[in-house]
Amino acid sequence: MSIKVRIPQPLQKLTEGKAEVEAEAKDVRQLIENLEKNFPGIKARLCDEKDNVRRFINIYVNEEDVRFLKLDKTPLKDGDEVSIIPAIAGG
Amino acid sequence: MSYVKGLKCRECSRIYPKEPLFVCEYCFGPLEVDYDYDKIKKKLSRKEIESRPKNLWRYQELLPLDREPTDGLDSGFTPLIRARNLEKALGVKELYIKDDSVNHPTLSFKDRVVAVALSKAKEFGFDTVACASTGNLANSLAAQAAVANLKRYIFIPADLELGKIIGTLIYNPVLLAVEGNYDQVNRLCSEIAIKYKWAFVNINIRPYYAEGSKTYGYEILEQLGWRAPRHIIVPCAGGSLITKIWKSIKEFKNIGLIDKADTRIYVAQATGCSPIVTTIKENSDIIRPVKPHTIAKSLAIGNPADGVYAVAAVKESGGLAEDISDDEIVEAIKLLSQTEGIFTETAGGVTLGVARKLIAQGKIPKQESMVVCITGNGLKTQEAVNARIGSPIKIKPNLASFEEHVPRSPK
Numbered sequence: 001m002s003i004k005v006r007i008p009q010p011l012q013k014l015t016e017g018k019a020e021v022e023a024e025a026k027d028v029r030q031l032i033e034n035l036e037k038n039f040p041g042i043k044a045r046l047c048d049e050k051d052n053v054r055r056f057i058n059i060y061v062n063e064e065d066v067r068f069l070k071l072d073k074t075p076l077k078d079g080d081e082v083s084i085i086p087a088i089a090g091g
Numbered sequence: 092m093s094y095v096k097g098l099k100c101r102e103c104s105r106i107y108p109k110e111p112l113f114v115c116e117y118c119f120g121p122l123e124v125d126y127d128y129d130k131i132k133k134k135l136s137r138k139e140i141e142s143r144p145k146n147l148w149r150y151q152e153l154l155p156l157d158r159e160p161t162d163g164l165d166s167g168f169t170p171l172i173r174a175r176n177l178e179k180a181l182g183v184k185e186l187y188i189k190d191d192s193v194n195h196p197t198l199s200f201k202d203r204v205v206a207v208a209l210s211k212a213k214e215f216g217f218d219t220v221a222c223a224s225t226g227n228l229a230n231s232l233a234a235q236a237a238v239a240n241l242k243r244y245i246f247i248p249a250d251l252e253l254g255k256i257i258g259t260l261i262y263n264p265v266l267l268a269v270e271g272n273y274d275q276v277n278r279l280c281s282e283i284a285i286k287y288k289w290a291f292v293n294i295n296i297r298p299y300y301a302e303g304s305k306t307y308g309y310e311i312l313e314q315l316g317w318r319a320p321r322h323i324i325v326p327c328a329g330g331s332l333i334t335k336i337w338k339s340i341k342e343f344k345n346i347g348l349i350d351k352a353d354t355r356i357y358v359a360q361a362t363g364c365s366p367i368v369t370t371i372k373e374n375s376d377i378i379r380p381v382k383p384h385t386i387a388k389s390l391a392i393g394n395p396a397d398g399v400y401a402v403a404a405v406k407e408s409g410g411l412a413e414d415i416s417d418d419e420i421v422e423a424i425k426l427l428s429q430t431e432g433i434f435t436e437t438a439g440g441v442t443l444g445v446a447r448k449l450i451a452q453g454k455i456p457k458q459e460s461m462v463v464c465i466t467g468n469g470l471k472t473q474e475a476v477n478a479r480i481g482s483p484i485k486i487k488p489n490l491a492s493f494e495e496h497v498p499r500s501p502k
Contacts, residue, residue: 055377056102056119065380065394083278086281087119087396088277088281
């Protein structure tokens, strides 16, 4: 078991075209590090120069925005699903 | 002839081709249409615009098409009304209503963005269009895509007002009512958009779609006699409309169609969903998402994608932000109806209610010109006012019954 991560289109070039990858992590911060290990270059796209998640990226754990949870300290366990989604317009 | 150079990231300025792209591959910033303003300046004059048909395409050079427009040919150019009764009620000198509650064909400002999005989607060769919507976009996309003979998939939060659901279903789209709030609908649609090659107007067509909102601003400036008002109060959900109104003023100034761009822009939100107002009041740069709880469902976006740009527009223009309660929203809807004869939806109540509050607080000077943005129609959100407007007086069909029941001097 591990964590399922849905990768947005702009980053799929880094994941060999895969829209979904597996990762091992205990929280969101570790997840980003784990993704970086397997797909070098991905962290720089997700985080800014201060190491914060970029402001136009939304990260969801099991459909909930991490900003309603514990941000990058949001805990993860086996079987969790994480979505990385760019912000989109209103309607 | 095209006046569009390409797309450009708003954050890092990287350049992208004119394609159905919406997000910068590097920093995830939103992409924006990049125009050749020198060329536009040579072509567009006040006289040239005034000679054209009264619809939103009279500003065609400032919209992101490469071919002639095909959709929404009767949309836009809605009335700008000098609201004399409302001026008296609020004690102000010069107040206008920009009334998109009568926009064609579906009675909201979304007819503008959809006109542009569908024209562009056809240029790109899409045969299927889709959107995530709080209602007005659903109505407009369903209607205009029916006219355009495009397949249409529409995603809404399941708890929308009946008027908005019927006003979508009548056009026979595939309508998906998602169990969740708009932000959850949005997230789902982002995932669907990756997998299905559709023109999602507010996802992969967003840079083009959003430009349509500028026409609301251009019209205000033209209808005021080619000048900018001192104050504009704008309802905010995702923050796109206010950003584009601010852009419309700056563009008209830059290409010489107006002399001054000295307008202050104000954000109006409902207290039950006011992430942009909170950011401005706290003088912060970070938008904290919220879970919406308000009758203003068309503004119930807790995670506003363009929130940071709405904040920037307010700061740059010297404006402010304010929020009001659901009760104040209903009061403002009634006030607008009973002074100007315009029945607006909850979003319009938010805008007028916030304007009223800012005027009462002395934050908008009573002597200066102001425009209140009314963007949707009250017939679509009847639930919001239903219990607050009394009921008909029931009588029998005879004179005695009439005289028995009817007050002598009706208010």
